[in-house]
Amino acid sequence: MASQTLATARAQHRPLFRYDGDGSLARIGLIYMASSVVMESEMWAMAAEGVSIHTTRIKLPKVTVEGIEQMMNAPQLEEAARLLGSAPIDVLCFGGTSASFLHGTAYDHALTEKLKLWAPGKKINTASTATLAALRAVRAGPIALATPYVDGVHQRAIRFLEENGHEVLRHRNLGIDKDTELAQVSLDEVYDLVRSVDHPDATAVFISCTNFRSAGALEAMETALGKPVISAIQASFWHCLTIAGVKGARPGFGNLMRDVTA
Known part of the structure; x- marks a missing residue:
């Protein structure tokens, strides 16, 4: 009993630690x-x-x-x-x-x-x-597509989405072929790109590419368009x-x- 009391007292006087990024979850x-x-x-x-x-x-x-x-x-x-x-x-x-x-x-x-x-x-x-699972989760059917890709890669994105039941009603790509340049596209430019591809019959907009910024603007884009905006990241x-x-x-x-x- 005495040892338990001492342990409790020590615990109560232990300093408060800061979160250090540990992946406990x-x-x-x-x-x-x-x-x-x-x-x-x-x-x-x-x-x-x-x-x-x-x-x-x-x-x-x-x-x-x-x-x-x-x-x-x-x-x-x-x-x-x-x-x-x-x-x-x-x-x-x-x-x-x-x-x-x-x-x-x-x-x-x-x-x-x-x-x-x-x-x-x-x-x-x-x-x-993950993209297909996310589109299912928001019950997406026909979609709009925004990518930074060159034409050849962009067309394969369309083919992949359509072979999985998501007709691409409107799309646009930026034609970038250097990986470092993908990350240099600003959130303002991504926001404008996504708004430009929206279609009244699109049930969601998909932003493809994992070196293309979007997370900070997702909520703003959904508010502007009134529909789910899904990014690959x-x-x-x-x-x-x-x-x-x-x-x-x-x-x-x-x-x-x-x-x-x-």
Whole structure:
């Protein structure tokens, strides 16, 4: 009894510690492009206390069909997945949208199976799988599409969405092929791009690319358009939390996040 009293007294006089970013709720492992910077910062911005993000990077030569294929066929991908899978993470997320939809739905499914093999025992998520799950969650049908991609990659985004039942009623792309330049597009420009592609019959707007800013403007875009606006980064983070079974998002990042907001 005396020892319990002493322990209680010591606990009562213990100093207050600050939150240090520990992933006590969920640890998200992220495979991300070496030259990209947006997805990590937006995920941290959306993450509530108790959710942490841990990254392994792979090299993307150029944001073209050929450059993405080179990245996906390089041995670095397997090495990154195995390294990340060795950490005590709850979910492994492949943070490349175009890289996972490049050759359609079957290609994305095959990527998921490879990641399961390379990181056994981890829950697996890709940006493209997360996108489809997010569109289902907001009950989207026909959509509008905004991307920063070159034409060849943009057209594959349209094909992927339409083969999964989402007719793309209006779309626009910025034609950027350098990864570092994707992150330099301002939130004001993204906001204007999204408003320009909206269509009265579109049930949602999708913003593709995980090195393209949007999180800080999602709520403003939804208010302006009166419909869900889904970004690839937001969808990826939401889906990681969903399959981890935790409410680990801060408020203010779009209607999609309501069910996982802490």
